[in-house]
Amino acid sequence: MAKEIVNEYGKIVISEEVVATIAGIAAIECYGLAGMVSRKMLKDGIVELLGKENLSRGVEVRFIDDQTVIDLYIIVSYGVRISEVAHNIIDKVAYTVQKVLGIEVAKVNINVQGVKVSNDK
DSSP states (O other), rough: EEEEEEEEEEEEEOOOHHHHHHHHHHHHHHTTEEBBHHHHHHHTOOOOOBGGGGGGGGEEEEEEETTTEEEEEEETTTTTOHHHHHHHHHHHHHHHHHHHOOOOOEEEEEEEEEEEEEOOO
């Protein structure tokens, strides 16, 4: 189901995929985020970081009545405060979706699926 915006000029239809892509791009810009993971792979117990071209696969968008709910499935970097990273992602995603698409975001849920430990020292 897509989001419809009707104004005096006509109707705009925005798909969940568009919202997911914009949310994924906004999230990946946040400090402490190592990457996004596919929600489909989580069912199999396999976690693989997604490349920039597949960020929307780590985001689930639901339009419930007039509200937009976004779920992100992420991997954080080792050594960061997870609550701060999650809070920054929530703020950035909600702001970016509102600014770019004009869609009010009711909720952004962060699902931390793992921690990436860097091999660099």
